Amino acid sequence: MAVVRFENVVVEREGRISLQIPDLVLEEQRVAIAGLNGSGKSTLLRLINGLVTPTRGRVTVDGIDAAKEPRTVRRRVGFIFQNPDNQIVYPIVSEDIQFGLKNIGVAKSELPALAMKALSRLGIEHLAERQSHLLSGGEKQLVALAAVLAMAPATVLFDEPTSGLDLLNRNRVRDVLLGLGEQAIVATHDLGIVSAFDRMLVLDQGEIIMDRDPASAIAAYEARCA
Amino acid sequence: MNGSLNIPGHTLLHRLGAGWKLGALCLFGLILFATNHWIPLAIALAISLCLLASTGLSVAQARKQLTGPLFIVAFLMLATGLLVEPMQGIAVGLRLMALITAGYAVTLTTQVSALLEVIERLFRPLDRIGLVNSAQIALSVSLVFRFIPVLIDQARVIREAQAARGLDRNILALLVPLIVHVLRSADDIACAIDARAYPPPAPPRKRQVP
Amino acid sequence: MNTRDIVLIALFAAITVALGLAPRIPIAFLPVPITLQSLGPMLAGAMIGPVRGALSQALLVLLVALGLPVLAGGSGGLGMLAGPTAGFIFGWIVAAFITGMLCKMWIGQGSRSGQGKWPQVGLVFVACVIGGILALYVCGALWLAVVTGMGVMKAATGVAAFIPGDLVKAAFAALIAHNVRRAYPIELK
Numbered sequence: 001m002a003v004v005r006f007e008n009v010v011v012e013r014e015g016r017i018s019l020q021i022p023d024l025v026l027e028e029q030r031v032a033i034a035g036l037n038g039s040g041k042s043t044l045l046r047l048i049n050g051l052v053t054p055t056r057g058r059v060t061v062d063g064i065d066a067a068k069e070p071r072t073v074r075r076r077v078g079f080i081f082q083n084p085d086n087q088i089v090y091p092i093v094s095e096d097i098q099f100g101l102k103n104i105g106v107a108k109s110e111l112p113a114l115a116m117k118a119l120s121r122l123g124i125e126h127l128a129e130r131q132s133h134l135l136s137g138g139e140k141q142l143v144a145l146a147a148v149l150a151m152a153p154a155t156v157l158f159d160e161p162t163s164g165l166d167l168l169n170r171n172r173v174r175d176v177l178l179g180l181g182e183q184a185i186v187a188t189h190d191l192g193i194v195s196a197f198d199r200m201l202v203l204d205q206g207e208i209i210m211d212r213d214p215a216s217a218i219a220a221y222e223a224r225c226a
Numbered sequence: 227m228n229g230s231l232n233i234p235g236h237t238l239l240h241r242l243g244a245g246w247k248l249g250a251l252c253l254f255g256l257i258l259f260a261t262n263h264w265i266p267l268a269i270a271l272a273i274s275l276c277l278l279a280s281t282g283l284s285v286a287q288a289r290k291q292l293t294g295p296l297f298i299v300a301f302l303m304l305a306t307g308l309l310v311e312p313m314q315g316i317a318v319g320l321r322l323m324a325l326i327t328a329g330y331a332v333t334l335t336t337q338v339s340a341l342l343e344v345i346e347r348l349f350r351p352l353d354r355i356g357l358v359n360s361a362q363i364a365l366s367v368s369l370v371f372r373f374i375p376v377l378i379d380q381a382r383v384i385r386e387a388q389a390a391r392g393l394d395r396n397i398l399a400l401l402v403p404l405i406v407h408v409l410r411s412a413d414d415i416a417c418a419i420d421a422r423a424y425p426p427p428a429p430p431r432k433r434q435v436p
Numbered sequence: 437m438n439t440r441d442i443v444l445i446a447l448f449a450a451i452t453v454a455l456g457l458a459p460r461i462p463i464a465f466l467p468v469p470i471t472l473q474s475l476g477p478m479l480a481g482a483m484i485g486p487v488r489g490a491l492s493q494a495l496l497v498l499l500v501a502l503g504l505p506v507l508a509g510g511s512g513g514l515g516m517l518a519g520p521t522a523g524f525i526f527g528w529i530v531a532a533f534i535t536g537m538l539c540k541m542w543i544g545q546g547s548r549s550g551q552g553k554w555p556q557v558g559l560v561f562v563a564c565v566i567g568g569i570l571a572l573y574v575c576g577a578l579w580l581a582v583v584t585g586m587g588v589m590k591a592a593t594g595v596a597a598f599i600p601g602d603l604v605k606a607a608f609a610a611l612i613a614h615n616v617r618r619a620y621p622i623e624l625k
């Protein structure tokens with residue numbers, strides 16, 4: 001579990017403030033982030049692993065400034081993107097899993113074993129020698145997750161992980177999310193997968209307008225969107 | 227598509243190291259250009275053809291890869307023979323075929339990974355002084371392999387969508403959306419790569435600051 | 437050279453390979469059917485700029501050297517890099533660089549709203565002709581001259597037969613580049 005801290009964060013794009021978070025601490029096991037498109041969910045997540053740099057203020061993970069030391073932070077914080085097609089960068093699944101391990105300095109001799117371990121954890125070891133482009137959408141998302149989990153992060157960020165998946169695959173991802181030992185911070189429209197979470201933030205136009213337990217947050221959010 | 231042109235086997239050429247084969251090929255090339263006389267060139271071609279035959283190549287494969295170049299060489303032989311002089315034309319034909327068949331023999335018997343390793347070793351001194359980055363080269367080679375089938379699928383999807391509008395023969399209607407898609411994906415792919423803590427730790431630099 | 441640059445370089449190498457897989461168009465009097473593949477270097481230069489464009493083509497040459505069938509018709513391997521068309525293959529690197537350089541100088545970063553559509557397309561067309569045809573053919577003809585001993589002028593005259601087809605391709609490249617830039621402006625590095 002990592003402690004994520006936002007201090008006086010402002011993100012400006014083209015003269016407009018797209019996200020503003022004066023003070024936020026995330027240390028729960030499971031945090032959901034909801035909000036309409038354009039509300040800033042994605043930006044919030046990307047601040048945590050340094051893909052986006054705040055215009056003012058800072059975001060720290062266990063005290064490390066994500067903007068100043070992104071590579072250190074990225075060893076502790078994994079990121080799962082919406083489109084799994086753009087996350088798998090090697091043509092064979094096992095090679096892709098090994099890519100992240102190489103980046104954190106794992107020795108060449110240990111790569112195959114660790115890659116298989118990561119795949120087995122999600123029950124997809126049979127995909128190890130498959131070609132990446134022949135996988136189904138759900139399989140790709142699971143492979144992307146295995147690749148991230150292989151790096152043993154303390155926290156995993158998910159940006160719309162079930163978007164575009166059919167019901168079967170969406171349920172598989174939901175089950176994996178719930179069974180995850182690592183800390184998970186999930187931005188999603190699919191409120192069904194986060195109803196059992198510990199905390200839910202709702203964003204609107206770049207600001208946090210709700211911050212409470214998921215049950216009441218979902219009810220209030222749905223009332224707003226009705 | 228996409229298997230390499232390399233064929234499996236245990237012939238002599240297969241067993242030679244990739245570095246030696248490349249070196250020999252370069253030397254061979256230099257010799258071929260050092261002479262214009264048809265006798266040494268014919269001997270060189272004979273050697274190349276023997277090497278090619280020794281690889282265990284099937285006739286069908288040979289036909290597929292060599293027919294195109296053969297036509298071009300024949301055309302050039304004729305052109306050179308007419309425009310310069312006949313002996314030159316013959317020399318050109320012999321030289322080109324020797325180069326092409328020798329190169330093909332090396333390609334057939336050398337695995338992609340072996341060649342990549344040789345290239346990496348060649349680049350390593352440049353890597354140490356920071357001129358070239360072998361991690362980047364390795365990543366970009368993998369990215370190409372990974373995304374060629376994705377591009378082909380995407381092209382097919384676009385074509386089908388355009389066919390519904392009667393635009394399936396229109397190159398613009400295919401390539402513009404395809405390239406826009408590629409550019410958009412590039413941002414996401416780069417983020418995903420960075421998110422996995424790329425680049426890897428740098429190899430130890432030779433020069434140590436005392 | 438950041439991660440995004442590497443991705444763009446790899447993707448444009450992949451585009452050039454994919455273009456080679458499109459069906460070739462046979463023309464009656466030419467010994468070689470024309471392929472869409474030579475659009476690759478023009479597009480690479482025009483879309484991602486001289487340095488990245490040239491590197492994308494260099495990556496392609498590397499793939500050919502590794503023995504992958506990435507050239508039109510499923511060809512590849514060291515034989516192709518030593519054969520008569522080698523000058524053209526290596527020339528793609530030069531073509532992308534020059535096309536990109538000229539586009540960068542004349543069109544600048546992103547589209548200038550002051551210029552109308554046709555002047556911009558025209559400039560990119562000229563850039564493609566100078567880079568993707570003139571420079572490319574010089575490279576191709578030079579190698580041919582070396583390999584056949586027939587002299588550059590004769591070699592150049594020989595390859596001139598392919599120019600009309602390539603002019604059409606350059607026009608397409610310019611139109612494609614313009615339309616793509618309207619949808620997604622990108623800097624030329």
